[in-house]
């Protein structure tokens with residue numbers, strides 16, 4: 001089974017956003033979007049990634065690890081849904097999506113469950129009973145696909161301006177504990193999706209931007225796993241590391257932003273592909289858009 005990993009779509013759909021609608025946290029986000037140069041999210045790159053994934057006949061499933069939007073506006077969620085339906089153009093049963101911090105950019109977007117309202121067909125739950133401890137939100141959810149159990153978590157919570165850290169939270173961790181013990185999951189290779197990266201940020205500033213605040217508590221839940229994949233986004237960088245658990249190890253892989261156009265080839269738009277069978281992870285590939293934005297070339301994944 002082959003799984004394509006896309007992340008941080010940041011669909012460029014902010015042109016109609018007015019200042020009046022951003023007199024809150026979104027003002028800093030809008031300024032960021034408009035002032036950034038040489039480091040931008042472009043629709044043509046995102047479309048190229050969708051085309052490349054769609055045209056690969058060997059891809060069985062696609063996962064998207066969050067940040068589909070920039071400011072969590074209704075128009076952006078609409079554009080993200082349109083991208084998935086019309087450009088990636090795969091049946092929702094073959095695409096799994098979780099939110100990122102940008103999809104919970106304001107308390108209003110989070111509390112009105114905007115992500116779930118627009119994208120729930122990409123986050124259906126094959127084991128609703130196993131998540132019953134966390135009924136008020138849609139996470140974690142599980143999608144059983146052949147030898148794999150895909151577990152979608154949300155690390156997206158609204159934060160004050162200039163803070164972008166995430167957390168899973170106690171309710172979701174308790175539900176995850178039950179999910180991982182379920183026979184439909186424990187008999188398969190787990191592929192766990194989070195948005196925030198699995199690392200310990202080197203400074204307080206970085207922690208405010210990148211940390212998964214309850215990383216240590218989540219690790220205690222993941223300790224039951226002898227093997228598995230932990231996939232994330234957020235850093236807009238291709239990266240790989242190993243996470244030792246009490247019973248084995250997880251391969252932790254990060255994908256770059258699927259829409260990022262920049263000079264740094266290690267970060268430029270692309271996607272990863274993982275081959276998984278009953279033995280576990282048997283292959284990892286990564287691809288990036290070339291400097292001309294014309295075709296995809298193999299890319300290295302940085303070990304961290």
Ligand SMILES: [Fe+2]
Pocket residue numbers: 008010067100102234235236257
């Ligand atoms: Fe992002």
Ligand SMILES: [Fe+2]
Pocket residue numbers: 067100101102195233234235
């Ligand atoms: Fe993010």
